[in-house]
Amino acid sequence: MAVVYDWYKQGMALLQAGDARAAVTLLERVAKAEPDKGSAREALARAYFGSRRFDAALEEFTAALDISPANDYAHFGAGLCLGRLGRIHEAVGHLRMANVMRPGNADYEDALARYESRIPNVRLPHARLPDE
Numbered sequence: 001m002a003v004v005y006d007w008y009k010q011g012m013a014l015l016q017a018g019d020a021r022a023a024v025t026l027l028e029r030v031a032k033a034e035p036d037k038g039s040a041r042e043a044l045a046r047a048y049f050g051s052r053r054f055d056a057a058l059e060e061f062t063a064a065l066d067i068s069p070a071n072d073y074a075h076f077g078a079g080l081c082l083g084r085l086g087r088i089h090e091a092v093g094h095l096r097m098a099n100v101m102r103p104g105n106a107d108y109e110d111a112l113a114r115y116e117s118r119i120p121n122v123r124l125p126h127a128r129l130p131d132e
Contacts, residue, residue: 004033012043020050031060038067038074045077054084072101076108083115091115 011026027044034040045060058081064074079094095112102108 004030007033008040008043011047015043015047015050018050020047023047024051024053035063036067038064038071041067042071042074042077045074045081049077049081054081057081058085070101072098072105072108075101076111079115080111083111088115088118092119 007026008030011023011030014020014023014026024044024047027040027047030040031037031044041060041064045057045064048054048057048060058078061074061078061081064071065078068074075094076098079091079098082088082091082094092112092115095108095115098108099105099112
């Protein structure tokens with residue numbers, strides 16, 4: 001397992017350095033070796049997101065949430081993926097959850113505000129009273 005941890009560390013270092021595509025290669029190995037580790041699935045999701053592979057990132061963030069439903073960052077990531085995929089209402093749901101779980105996080109608050117602003121206000125038609 002030491003090899004898997006080395007892959008993880010190297011993948012995270014590549015991700016930190018901005019080389020998400022190279023990180024994907026290593027982090028896919030990690031997720032394959034440790035499919036039940038939320039940290040492995042979240043790291044791979046981040047690498048996919050950085051590579052603009054939003055469908056794959058959403059799948060991995062969802063897997064991370066299946067492992068740990070209280071993972072605020074996975075909710076945040078899932079929300080960002082859904083937003084990029086045009087699924088705004090679903091994105092807002094995950095972003096709200098992330099904000100509830102970690103109040104005061106500026107990144108979470110900014111993303112929620114950005115996607116909430118894309119949802120038009122629903123206006124009901126004006127009801128006329130009989131004497132109008």
